[in-house]
Amino acid sequence: MTNDHFFKHYISNSTNWDEMRDSKSIRKPYLSVFSNLQQLNIDTLISKHNIASELFMNQGITFTVYNNEEGIERIFPFDIIPRIITGSEWEQIERGIAQRLKALNLFIKDIYNEQQVIHDGIIPASLIATCPHYKREIFGIKVPHDIYVHISGIDLIRGNDGKFYVLEDNLRTPSGVSYMLENREVTKRIFPDMLAANNVRRISSYPVILHEILLELASTQISNPRVVLLTPGIYNSAYYEHSFLARQMGIDLAEGRDLVVENHKVYMKTTKGLEQVHVIYRRIDDEYLDPLVFLKNSAIGVPGLIGAYRKGNVAIVNAVGNGVADDKAVYAYVPELIKYYLHETPILENVPTYQLSDPDARKYVMENHQNMVIKSTNQSGGYGMVMGNTITEKDWLKAKVIIENNPRNYIAQPIVALSTVPCFIDGKVVPRHVDLRPYALCGPKGIQLVPGGLTRVALKEGSLVVNSSQGGGSKDTWVIDDPDYLT
Template identity: 85%
Template structure:
């Protein structure tokens, strides 16, 4: 007879100095009690069956991502853990308020840095920091964007520390990915745990594509009665192509590549069987550098020649705005609390993780002395690449990394290694704790900032690992916001 869940939960272990989201020091937390009771009714075979069904659903839907290894793209199914992560409505309210505050300040920063640059004149942020940022685009300086909104879509990565509080780990303000996995995770959960979803009154997230589509339409010129919106993708070989096609389908808009668009007289048109039809809004999933070969990368075949000219004339809205990368540079991240105070005259609701700028000699000295307690990050890398985990790196690897860091300190920051919170996961037939982060998705339109109640919980599937990125072996799980 297969073991009951209640039996192997007895083996559920977690570190005393770590915040476990299901257990406090004595019992199951209130928000998990109903799910815990449901799990107790299932044996190991039942959970394995649900795990296999989930994997088959992901496979049949083609829910994949691409890992690049030795310049070869390998398609992989996104690993999914069947036990949901649960966050209370009270906790979510603070997250909502904190992210909305942060995005307002970051948006004002982007407007400022591409126009008056008052924050530099007032010496809140060093001019050298902006000048040395590879994602600061002088080519779009002075361009007016609709409603002064630069960050329409964002994914702000949060972690929960050992004190139970949420902290901002990094800001993703260019072309944040993963929202399709958030939506598909919920659909799979509906299939394998339909009763649990209903009985817990989980807040819905399925309206995200509708909210996004509404914002995209609102960004078109008010003189256009029936604006055409398209999603611009680099193509089928991009690691997030599944998401591009998914979102275009969900919103009922055209999925296009650069070759499908043409600029004439500073206006953008899409090639159709009926001839050229004007495009008013582009939701681009293409990095700045590839958008217009006349302005940026000359040999790019992914972009649209003349697009920036149309953008500057105000004949096309581009989402997200160009040049946003300056605001999610990890070196600029350290100044976001100062931005909030400077632009909003408020204290940050969500705190940053303590950050050392390695261009500062004192900070560099401290980090090199204490590197084993630090994670060192390349300021313009993502996906877990360019990262040094001081507690796992070998001495030989460290000496090699140290030379690279010392030769280009502007490109690196360091943060104390934070023991991310843990949640229960179904791993190899047992329920065990694994470390997680959270990426909520915020939409910023003319009528304000909206967050769908949930987000993408990324899981470090390897025991003890703090690296949650899918490209580094991580997975994900459904995120429930429930009212206590």
């Protein structure tokens, strides 16, 4: 049996944008993939799905979900049908993210130095003062090339008008890039001919570009800088990614206990003795980096690290304290920050956002919570989120009390009908909601994005929550550069 039967039963919701088809036909970018899939019977597709799952299992591609304070390790769910983005769409995404990161870098530099943006009344001082990721301890520290956001994952969604919007900024220790790279490798195994036939842009250069940037951040006086990736250890939810990236870049994977600070310089303990470290790609949150400056009971940090950082003897990627710019309350001001610092109109728009510290906005959200998603301003992974259209009345009353006791810690956005793409689930091709996390790398030579990113999928029917920690999965993201698709 061919897949005609299954595509005929591909029913998308008329309230959201379906990326594969409109009301009448298959969209041009998907025609080639659609044609290839039609030639495969259902048993072959099931076999390819099983092969993909086995590849992920054998590679140990996992993440950890924390339920009831217990860590449960799971294989990352992968959908075999690729998501297609055209070259012209990608060009706008590239320009929009580059513009956004330029403004955010300038904002972080400003907020830790002159704070002109506050003096000019663009952003309230109280908003910065109450941000838990604003670190007064690093005020005035100069960073190499004035770059504070070297690695970012900017979450995008596609609205029912077909346009991409920025949902949130991930600037501290963004995760998921290893899944993007592994998704492509698995796709090469199960659909080798389709990749070549569709002129899909390559993403394999990401580790090389990142490694070059890390080396460029070291002092120019050092001919062979030492770079390490600092991980919290094997029990961290993203440890697979830490080890994967260290291996791909050919750098050491280190824990806090492997490093020591002497005379304001960082050294790694090796079998040959202490060897100086010049650049640290850290996957540890600010609070745990240095127990002499931040949390005193941190067992995964490096005592004295911030002192060496302040002296300019070690570069830290991403810069310490840059989380002030990915606070979801600050997110609402990014369009104004773009206008303020760059004198430009934002290329990518924000999703409308309500600051619940504003009494009028809070009143409106409380009265219309069924149409809202309410988010904690400083949590990620889908935690601390209230979906107003699915929460029970009992749970809403509890959440309402928590929100009203500390409204600064919450924002609300209208529930956006995320776009849908085709997924192969339970032997059928069905639509599921997705977002997109492109990864941008910012170094002395500029901002670069690998063409694709991580498409996260809400695998449950009707769900809008794509986070892996909340039951989501992912799929390979293709940027197709064939001019025939752009007409």
